[in-house]
Each structure stands twice: as C-alpha cells, then as structure tokens.
Amino acid sequence: MNEIEQWGRYEVVLTGPEGGNPFFDVQLSAEFTDGHQTLTPDGFYDGGGVYRIRFMPVSPGKWTYVTRSNRPELDGQTGEFTCVKPSPGNHGPVSVRNTFHFGYADGTPYYSFGTTCYAWTHQGEELEAQTLATLQQARFNKIRMCVFPKHYPWNHNEPPLYAFERDSAGVHDLTRFNPAFFQHFEQRVGQLCDLGIEADIIIFHPYDRWGYAEMDAESDYRYLRYLVARLAAYRNVWWSLANEYDFLLETKPMEQWDQFFQILLDKDPYNHLRSIHQADASRMYDHTKPGVTHVCIQHSNVRQVIEWRRTYGKPIVDDELEYEGNVTYPWGCISAEEETHRFWLIVTNGGYGGHGETYLHPDDILWWSKGGVLHGESWKRIGFLRQIIEDGAAGGLTPEADANNGLFPSRFGHWMWTRFAGGFNGDFHLIYLAEYQPCKVLLWLPPDDAYQFDVIDTWEMTISPAQVRRLDGTPDYGYPSPDGEPTYEIGLPGKPHLALRIRKQTGTAG
Secondary structure (H helix, E strand, O other): OOEEEOOOOEEEEEEOOOOOOHHHHOOEEEEEEOOOOEEOOEEEEOOOOEEEEEEOOOOOEEEEEEEEEOOOOOOOOEEEEEEEOOOOOOOOOEEEEOOOEEEEOOOOEEOOEEEEOOOHHHOOHHHHHHHHHHHHHOOOOEEEEEOOOOOEOOEOOOOOOOOEEEOOOOOEEEEEEOHHHHHHHHHHHHHHHHOOOEEEEEEEOOOOOOOHHHOOHHHHHHHHHHHHHHHOOOOOEEEEEEOOHHHHOOOOOHHHHHHHHHHHHHHOOOOOOEEOOOOOHHHOOOOOOOOOOOEEEEOOOHHHHHHHHHHHOOOEEEEEOOOEEOOOOHHHOEOHHHHHHHHHHHHHOOOEEEEOEEOOOOOOOOHHHHOOOOOOOHHHHHHHHHHHHHHOOOOOOEEHHHOOOOOOOHHHHHHHHOOOEEEEEOOEEEEEOOOOOOOEEEEOOOOOEEEEEEEEEOOOOEEEEOEEEEOOOOOOOOOOOOOOOOOEEEEOOOOOOEEEEEEEEEEEOO
C-alpha cells in the first residue's frame, strides 16, 4: 500500500537525461494536492540519470501529484499516495508559537536547547558515528551545523567529500554539484531527525579555503535552490543563512542576503524557520524583516534578551553565548559554571541559548566543530534546565520584568529584576537568583492562595522543598509600599546560582 506518515518524506524517483549538464539544463518540479491545498516542491538531479522530487505531506488523506519539466520524459508524470497519522515521536516541523516561542506542528511545545558542531559531517564515518552516539545520550534538541567544511584553528583536515565536481587540479565546476556530498549530508540530517534533534543548517560561512565563500551570486543562488530542493522535505530542518554573515559582506552585499531570504520564501513549500547569525552586534541583520522568523544572535551579555524581545518581537536564540572550554580565545574559554549560569539567565528571561564546548584535544577534536564526545560539565546542567522547563507550564516563559505580577512591589521590582532573572507562565514562576546568595527572599503573593515553593540548585541539579514562612502581612520588614507588606519568607542556603520555582496549587492556603 502506498502510504506515508504525516510529516514524513514521500519521494518521486524518475529516470531522465544524463547528457549535457542536468544540474544546469533540466528544470523539474511537481504539484502535490489533497484537493484543498497545493504545494509545489522543486526536484533535483541526483546523478546517474536519477531525478528526485521530495515531498513532506502536511495533512492526512489522499494526495496526488503531477510533474512539470522542460524535458518531455520527466513532464506529466502522475501518482498518488495516502498520508496516514504520524508515528510516535513525530510531532512535525517546528514553527514560531506565541510570538516569542516555538512549537511543533501537532501543537506540542518546543523549547530550544541546542549545541554547535559546525563541521561534524565532514569528519569521516567513525567520528561522525561517535557524535551521533553522544547526541543520543545528551539532552540537546537542536544542533548548528555547516553544509560546507570549515577552515579555522583546530579545523585543518581535508573533508572526505566536496560539494562540487573537481578537476585534477582541484578546481570546482560550480555548475555541477557532487551528489555524493549532499547524499551524505542529508543522511546525517535524517539521523538527527530520528533522534528528535532539529538540524539548524548553516548555509554559508566565511571560514573557507575551498572557494565556497567566494562563489559568485548566481552560483550562490543555484546552490541555495538545490539545497532547498534536497532538504526541505525533512521536517527537522531550520535554515540559518550564515554563521557570521557580516564577515562575508565584501563578497556578498546586503541585497544578496535579502535575496537569499526571498529564495527560501519562494522555494521552501513548508515555511521552515529562517534566520541569520552575525559576528559583530553592531552589524546585525535587520531581524524585523518578514523573511526572518526568529532572532539568531551571538552575544555574551545574555541579560539583553529582554531588550531583544522588545526590539524584534520574535523568538530570541543566543546561539553563541560563548563556549565552555580552554582554548586561547575568550569566546571559547568560559567555565562550565559560567556557561550554565548564562543558560539560566537567558531562559528564565524568556529566550533560548546555544551550547558549545571547546576543550583542547591532542587530535584537535573539539566538540564545537568536529563533534566526538563531550568533555565538559555544562551540558548535563543544560539538560537539567530543559527538563524543568518542559515540566513547567506549556508555552514558554515571559520575563517577570515585563509584567507587574506581584512577586515584588512595583516600587523596587525593576531593580530587583536587573539583578535576578525570572520568567512566568500563568501561575508558574521560575526565579533565578544568579550570582547572588541571599539567605532569604521575601515575596508579595496573594496570601489566600496556595503555592508549592521549590529551591533548585542549578549546579548540583537538585530540587528540594523550600523553607517557607507565611507572614500574613504582620511583620514590619521596612518595605512600606502600595503593595503592602511581604506575605512569604523563603529560607535559602545562602549560596549562588540557586533558583526558586513557584507553582500555584489548586484550592486555597490552609
């Protein structure tokens, strides 16, 4: 029976011309319809006379298709299949939800807890398999990864495959793709999908010795269209136009980046997430443009996430808040404690972070670029934070600083949130005390409600009931305000990097 699950991949395989330049001369697409909607993905040449059109059915039911091509043997081919319900674990592609957050197509919330392995797909079978095994054990649900190999300190190995056909002198023919290169890359994307991990695909980057960063505009556009045709039907794809695009502005001016976004809008039938990443915060791309779905940023001061939310009105992902490690450069030598601290700051303030690890290795196998195994400690704590967020109220956190929620009097709530970090969703609150180590915290909450207060040790990864004293507004703590006296005193162990979780209970306080 010709069946495919919803958000799976259906593939039309055709035999066509091999002569001339099939990558350049042959146009191919197909119209897929279920009678209510029509989607038109492009096809692509996969070498050896084989042409493919990949399609991700977005709704259950009967789908039919007809191919369109400038070659008669590929034109007018028809077929049909039935789309059935998705299998367990298949929640569909991720999109923006509730302005500042994400969700899967089936309505399941998605909270981005990602890592970076720029060139892991260019390291050979053994190391790539080890990377996948590590990802299976870690709690990351997104990975930033480059299509092209990378040339940079600790990244000097030659890749096993190249994106274009090359002559004996190593010169690329930019009109002829190397199907084996893309087959290998998409195999890894599919394996990530099987692990429930989103593939944040970096399309361009400046760290190059093979000429990929210096292609002319038409070659760039042709490459991007080919990449979309091959990969858009994978439900776990995110498009990241570049890592540090501003280092490429001399060869790829701003109008070209605008055109890249337009190609994604025109050619991706499924509207996968789209963003772009900068090196210098003073040269950020204009993320308010409609083609940008979310803000991907590189910045060490993650407290700015509140201002970024206000400025852009989109989800914020600081994918380079600097890396745990011990390399020469400041961006790659923060401690595990600091990496964990920054994750808690950005997440409790309503954004998302990206992990990276850069510990020196005798064979230059640094996770941030080549993958392999994790040597640090922050990844465990990041997984712990993910579990806390997923166990909280569905839908993501809003910064406490953006709401008058009554935790602290409005008279001094502003400066309280410049020190602590906190987010809420309905009656769920998560306060991160950051580097501060108070022995108690006073809260202003309606005294007639019942709450569960828990103290979280973000490093030790423990959660324990808080020591709570109801004050009922009687003691004078010297905080006269229109909000009245504090109603709860929360005892704390007086150490840094603690968090306080508050959950309103059904019923009233006894």
